[in-house]
Amino acid sequence: MLLAGCLRDTPERARIVESRVQRTVAGASLDVTQELRFSQTMRKALDNGIALRLVYRIDGCGLDQVTTLRMRYTPLNRHYELQQDGNPAVRRFARSGALFAALDRVRLPLRALPKTDCSGTLAVALDLTSLPTPLRFPAFLSSDQWRMVSPPVAWPSISPRA
DSSP, rough: HHHHHHHHOOOOEEEEEEEEEEETTTTTEEEEEEEEOOOOHHHHHHHOOOOOOEEEEEEEEOOEEEEEEEEETTTTTEEOOOOTOOOOOEEEEESSHHHHHHHTEEEEEEEOOOTTOOOEEEEEEEGGSSSSSHHHHHHOOHHHHHBBBOOEEEEEEOOOOO
C-alpha cells in the first residue's frame, strides 16, 4: 500500500497521443505518436552506456504481443543506437536529442493484419527489469526518477480498402 502511494505521486512521463494501423508490404504496422519524458537519471544512465528498453504491449484482435525498443549509447563509437528487438537494423544518432526526437513517432510491426471491425489497446513502459542488477533495486525504489508507464489507450480499427 505504501508503494501504491509513491507511484501515484510520480509525474506522467509517457503518453500515447495517437496510434493507427497501417497496411505495409510485410502485412501491417501500428504507427504510434507518443510523448516520452526521460528524467535526468534516465538520461545520465543512458549517457553512461546503460541500455534502456521500452516495452510496448499491444492487446486485442488476437494480436496480444509485446514489442521492445532498445536504446543505448556506445562510447567507443560516440553515437546513440535505437533497435527494435528481433530486427537487425540499428538506427544511429550523433546526439541524444536526435534519439529522443525519433521516439516521438515509432512504427511497430504487427504479426498479422487485424480484422477491419476490430480494435485493441496499446501501452508503453520503461522496462526496469532490463537494467543491470545494481540499478534495479534503486530504480524500483526511486519511482519518481525511473517510472515511465503510459496509461493504455485504444488503437482504432482499420478501415476497409476502398
